[in-house]
Amino acid sequence: MAPKVLMVAEKPSIALSIASVLSGAQMSTQRGSTEVHEFDAMFLGSRAHYKVTSVIGHVFSVDFPAAFQDWTTTNPSDLFQAPILKKETNPKAHICRHLSQEARGCTHLVLWLDCDREGENICFEVIECTGFHASDSRRIYRARFSSVTEKDILKAMNSLAEPNRDEALSVDARQEIDLKVGVAFTRFQTSYFNGKYGNLDARVISYGPCQTPTLGFCVDRYLQITMFKPEKFWMLHPYIMYKGYELKLEWERSRLFDADVSAMFRNRIIEDGIMKVVRVSEKLESKARPSGLNTVNLLKVASSALGFGPQLTMQLAERLYTQGFISYPRTESTAYPSSFDFKGTLGALVHNPVFGAYAQKFLTESYNKPRAGTDAGDHPPITPMRSASEDSLGNDAWKLYQYICQHFLGTLSPDCKYRRIKVEFESGGEQFQCVGQLATVKGFTSIMPWLAISEKNLPEFAVGEKIEISKVELDEGNTSPPDYLSESELISLMEKHGIGTDASISVHINNICERNYVQVQAGRRLAPTPLGISLIRGYQCIDSDLCLPDIRSFIEHQITLVAKGQADHSMVVQHVLEQFRRKFSYFVKQIDNMDALFEAQFSPLSDSGRLLSKCGKCLRYMKYISTQPARLYCGTCEEVYYIPQKGTVKASLYKELTCPLDNFELLLCSMPGPEGKSFPLCPYCFNCPPFEGIDTFFGAPKTGDSTKLGKGVGMPCFLCPHTTCPHSVIAQGVCACPECSGTLVLDPVSAPKWRLYCNMCNCLVSLPEGAHRISTTQDKCPECDSTIIEVDFNKKTTPLKDGATLHKGCILCDELLHSLVEMKHGRSFSRHGRRGRGRGRGRGRGRGSTKQQDPKMSFRDF
Template structure:
């Protein structure tokens, strides 16, 4: 009898893709009882080595199998003081809707010699792999456990992963387990505390859940921080020197190297010295080729940021649309941090698929006819997914308006990646006038290259400069003082917020949009539109409640020795660093959970003691008459 091997992927789409490659396209599909998405695919495969020819069942989970929650007696909000949740017993259970999937794995494991885990090769994937292993062991305690290491579903790569399995990374799974426990305890404790305490403060808050989360609060913090900077902004007047020369019928404006200063008297004196010198001297003439680099391969964060900017869709909508395009097989997996293409991917083949398109088909043909360039490589690789790229061409008539726009963006971005940089000729002139230095620069775009397909980037020729020679003297046509005012920053936009979250490690590429949606849902922030038409900008403004929470917590911790506010990203960042230590094997899961809980408990106790400050902030913002 041939040996049987059970393979389990993180999601149905991967199970199907891997089964297709391993089986060479011929497999049997069986539905499972109780879940319409998960399927079992059966086929034979030669693993080589000591495994040899085996019969395979390839199936999947749908993300995590289990969830962590408090024991039943702690679930009621009045069952215990919120602070008790830092120690209350918790248990891990298979989610109700995942029970049929877990059962399928236990059943299949019974007849299998080995389990091959095919979850994504990232931290969460390692934890999901451990959940799968636990179910398989419950069905068959003697089953051998292996893990396939793969980063895309290209055929040769998949086959290699199947034949060279590695071990599950227990450290990474433990790091995720620590995160899960911390987020649950801390989130629930603070949410119950502030909800129960603040509901009584204002009629506005009655019946309202005022949630706290280690990601949603720093997200709110960014919005409030920008809002306050706008509110507190005081414009300042500055002065500069403008020098202009007319020559060969062209007008050249020279910019001051000092840009501007805030002291009018000093600028006046400097200008007078210039005028006294009468003549300016050309100190540098640089002619050099300039180029504008083609974009990097597309990541999720970039898709969300560029998408909000150019397609005018909020990040959640973009992700929904991108997922629909992925499920239909038009684009690759849209959740990725990777901005470098694996050498194994045949990029030219993907370019060729775009030939039929009316808008960019000819551009794709030109690439294959010799203009193709290997894409640039960024510095990120999540080792799980390739950059987002089109998988095949789809007629615009098959897509709705949003899908059409997002697909077009993904394709244009991909073709731009496979193109040459735009090239031009730049001229930089520097002059000395009195004791001050000024400069002017000109640009002539010579080859547009990627700009022809990537319509979202702009790079235009500037006005041409007349000829200058190094060392020559000339008398400027005009030189005078300019005056201006510093302008207030504008309110935070969603792409900016996503950039801040990414830079501070708040949330993952898959969840950032959810955290923003969450603070809207909780009525901590609202979206205001400014302008109209193409110049419309959506800005995030905190509500009175949002401002009150941030100000309240800032006041509460103001007295603490290292006063780290919950509205700042530092605590979450520290948690992330400790997770990395678990992955490296330098700390255990238990150590990290204890340390992090101690840290948050200190803030919690302090908040309880000074709860009046939190209440006062809410009263201040919510119970006074709105003035606008």
């Protein structure tokens, strides 16, 4: 039987390249989760059928099991020993199913994942999905390629190897360590600080072994700035007039920090009055052309020269790449592969209106061999692939494309050469100099003009000449602090310390912006916020390891032992986690030290917010904190009560009305929008629902579990089954909801457009408009068990005979009332089923059995 070979790459573009090379572009392509390219060709000496497909990065990512997902019930320190599981990274893409289907009937598997540790790890993810036996070295092969070129692909096919399990395990180790450390610290910090300060506006206060050192770099610079003490200095600048030039000479001492001494030197020069030429030297200097463009350098230039953040740059680059204008934009390599087709790339640019002439010259004459650069074995440097114009790309993409073209042409240009002439002088025992520069070969600077050397002409001097000094200036200056860290400097620091990868550096920077730890200022400089500063200073005083870049190198070093087979995977994970667990428990013990910084930076809850609602325990007013998450704070009891995160809260209508269960003053909440519900709410019950068995809470997810209440999820009065309180669903409920198992409740502040709404779904029913008052009574309809309501009509518009205004009745069975009510949302309104009032447990099943029996008894047909 002919072998059937499944080959899997890390991304669709590489699967396409491999298939094109191995099939000689004679393949058929099927769509699927990812494309599958099929063809016949030789494999290990026999004719074989090939299928080439790909994953889209990692198939799986790690997470905690459900039992550890709940912030309120899981102690973060338990996370270090918690089990972890692998979940499909993107379940909607069905990559696992795709691989399993494609592997059916295949005799061999060839793994073409990127040749780095992550790729090695994905190899085993793929093996798992395909159902091959990981140990079957006669059927599973690893293709090792250093670039996606025909030469390297063919070479890899002829030297198939085995996947490296140790390298894959090292990635497993990193994943587990990053997850456990990051999540444990993040949950602890967030829970500790969130809600503690009035003006600390943070949804989550995250920690991570990459993002935190990244923030650390920004705060370090900020601290340098604040600690900086300016010093006065003086510079001596004699001037001479010579052959028509006025020249300002530079002092060999550059500057002095002593005013008197500087003045003394100045007097000596003035006394001497003559500059003597002691030496004239000339040197040929050169400025090297760039090597190939990699991602990190692209990010740096884009940030510092184009003003684009890394996130935007990568988005633009991705678009240019998918549209075929540039090569793959995520690469570490600055060296072109030996097989790189420079002529082809230049040819693509010859018709470009901006770069065409420059490219054409290289083709007709010749071009320089690019500098060696470094080869990371991933992708070639970023180059243009196709000509584009500003009109077709749009402004930002064009700027980036333009730079990529300029850089590419720069790499093929000669170095910039220039003559540097230095003239040295002496006067009054002091040495001075002036320097001239003249370009002899512009080289790459003619296509990258911003890198050109600044030219300066000097007249010719002869040694021994004496020239009169025209004036002497003593310039005073102040040393100045550095500026905030620029994004481009930050990228360099991250690269230097191994924080993040070419693909993730932009993510970490974006992270610390989104978490409100830093703000991007003009010129893309990163100014840390009070929150960012307090965090880093907090780590520095508790355990500075936590925010130093070494924390990443430590992890990298440890997992490298696994990758090299020098240490056992689980031993290393255990060892590293144990160290972090100790650091974590020390951090928890010392959190007061960080809190002291927060106290200095942020105002305590008791100083902010307006007074709202009396606490049922101490009977004092609580404070309303409007910043997210919205909450009430009792300064006396030091308790926080969350309230619904949407809508507004007022005390007005329910002033002095208190909850019979706990004595807390009721609030009136109004959800936003013209159809938003209004309802009373007890701050205490909302946070600590007093009745068991209520499993539908306001704001809770539909599948929510009532034992796991989050912030903003709880029991407003319309869900409360209290039997005598006038605000409970027992008192305010009118009838069963026609749409769901909820109860229609009277909206207490809906006048003059009186209405009922369902306490569980969106169902809305409008009542007679313009009534003075509508209220529920304690009576029930004998026919349908709904609550009898009482309407006090307006004298002028009353529908009652003789101008009477008071009317009691059932909204379903009373003819007059029913003619005045209208269904706003929902399909039908049956009078069947027992009314809501009887549902002592808040969620009755009254309607369930009769629901389908008489569809005609709908609201409209009534």
